[in-house]
Amino acid sequence: MGTVYSPSLLPLLFLARVAGLAVAVLVLIWALAFKSSFLTPSLDQQDLLYAVLHPLLMVIGFILLSGEAILVHRWLPGSRGFKKLVHLWLQGVALACGIFGIWTRFQGKDGIVANFYTLHSWMGLVCVSLFAAQVIT
Template sequence: MAKIFSAPLFSLLLFARLSALTVAVLVLTWALHFKISFIPHHSSQEDLIYAVLHPVLMVIGFILISGEAILVHRWLPGSRNLKKSVHLCLQGVALSCGIFGIWTKFHGQDGIVANFFSLHSWMGLICVSLFGAQWLIGFLSFWHRGEIRTIRVRVLPWHVFLGLYTYGLAVVTAETGLLEKLTFLQAKGDVLKRGTESMVVNGLGLGLALLSGVVILAAVSPKRAKHQTPQTKIIYSNNKCLTS
């Protein structure tokens, strides 16, 4: 393991996995143990399932899987094409979960408009739309590597920036959703401010904030210098690709 990762990077990757596991446990605990908070008592079982699915899909399916896709470039052994293929597949799964997670809100008993009035809902739509555009560009770029090599080199920094920005935006969107839901429940008196559910939701918010910082730090951390040899370094010009 030491030959593949440096000690700081290995520690970051391990910490990211532990943070993701903690977040997954907390969101499942909230969604399954405190599921009655997600919908009024008189609602149908189908409405309850859709309401519970929304946080699970958006946190575990969208945020955690997209975070793992970002980390693939740092931990997965093998060729560059293999890493890009796994990255693209994981991002595709995350996008599907994000779309389905938003779709569940369209089945609320109050209708579509009533579920898209808040800052959380607007940010969610923007985030998934940006993520979808990013994935589509990456998909087209992957299957047309030779034809647009120089364009890919120029676009890559923006692709990385928008990927990390969208991931961070997804976490912020989730935080606004947690705050909105918890404030609503506390205002109605359904949840105590110092109760167990409040502690779970606040812990989930802290876990997401910690996870996002670790993932982004691992993504931007420099690679080990000894793996970058002049024989394998690729230098791109405006017109062609040269190997030094």
């Protein structure tokens, strides 16, 4: 039937999920509250939405969902095939969040080229590409 988790892991799993939810909420608060410090002040509502979605989708996809996909083999009851299917599904949703998060950065007035002047953007593109290669194979 597979590995069954110890009841002593339940509080730890609960704490990990609460911490993940707190991280997502804090990123959303950070993106909305400090929009004038990392975004140009003349953003319209659509540009603001895209700018807030980028960090939020990256955190939800690559940290929370891929982390949950890693843990699914330890806490989810069921057969090995079922666990692998849930793992694949979570990785796919994480990849979709990452691709959509990158897409949101290209929707601003600056265009695509303006988003590739930093190491952050190039490393992000490499990470998403490697993640996609891992999920596809």
